Amino acid sequence: MEKHLTQYQTVCFNLNGKDVERTVDVRASLTDLLRNDFRQTSVKKGCEVGECGACNVLIDGEAFNSCIYLAVWAEGKKVRTLEGLLGPNGELSDIQQAFVDESAIQCGFCSPGFILTAVEILESGKAYTDEELRKLLSGHLCRCTGYENILRAVKKTMYRRLGRELPQE
């Protein structure tokens, strides 16, 4: 590696509802910061070039691939990871349970990323068509399930949260 300046910076942000502070190497990605300093191992290192979505987290309510997001950019932001969805005693959230119920998981590597995108979709409070949901979920690669079960898990949770009946297929 070419010689580089040794640069550290202190970053203050909110992680899953808690204000935190860390001094990081400016060369770190947000994935590095979350995994190494906060043990948020749901944030997966997949492609590391922003294509697979395994490292997806929510920043101020929007989905971002943390592998192509500099750790220092988290300053002042609200960051959410899958760990933040759990209840106080480790209870699964509705969308996580839906992934279990619909067998939307095999190896599980893509699941945290998919679930956080699903959270952004669900928190918009809107009803989407299947076509729209497919597009909204298109930033994630799953090599096991073939996507149908994932789509169904998100769709069922969306209808449940909206208090509507799921249309018969």
Add this chain to the structure above:
Amino acid sequence: MYDMKALYQAESVQDAVALRLKHPEAQIIAGGSDVLVQMREGKRAGAELISVYGLDALRGVSLEADGTLRIGSLTSFSHITRDPLIQKYVNVLGEAVDQVGGPQIRNIGTIGGNTCNGVTSADSASTLFAYDATVELTGQDGVRRVPIQEFYIRAGKVDIRAGELQTAILISRESYEHTFGHYIKYAMRSAMDIATLGTSVNVRLSDDKKYVERARVAFGVAGPIPLRAETAEKTAAGARLSAELAEAFGAAVREDIHPRDSWRAARDFRMHIAVESAKRAFAEAVRLAGGEL
């Protein structure tokens, strides 16, 4: 860890200009969805970076006093798509950038980064060409405005001078008023793909909706940089709407475009889809404008 030599974070536009002058070799990074990926691939390994991502003053869409639509360079694709002014005046731009990459890329990617890259396939570029957009650059001597057609110099090279930073994209009222547009991205996948060809058409019809007052068409990937097809535009200008006109409009783009063979597609195939896309985008733009072919 990214293989970067140093990171300089701009705190204001003036600070960014100062950093540019102080570190002339440094690469500007906006959202980073190109720069950081290239760094991972080794292409920009060891580079110094000037991050402008924190400059919130460059985010958002507004209308200036004379009706000019101003898009801050750091406005993300998803925010452009959702913006009420964009939806009202140049909805086609919002639709075009809604086809970039995938949802997470559209949250991080910026219109400034998309244009400063200088790549012909940028989904925003053809629509900006079709609306005669102006690029605003801020440097130590103030603001410089460049028509987007001159901003692109050659593939990968745009007109950003020493110490400058792109701060906005502007579309004049004369350009967008009473227009309706449609963008067609031809790609192999519906998401996470780069355009084989991008076609953006916008039209303005006469009051009785029977004639084309003005039609514009621009392409991405039909040449080394985005380009307009003026022969097709002249074919349609002032002409009476008809199915034959849409055909003639499509056929005429062959006069102005010069796509090449690449691993994504052959030249002949790009020619073929350019004609077809121009015809279809024209037909859809006319339909949106309330006309009938």
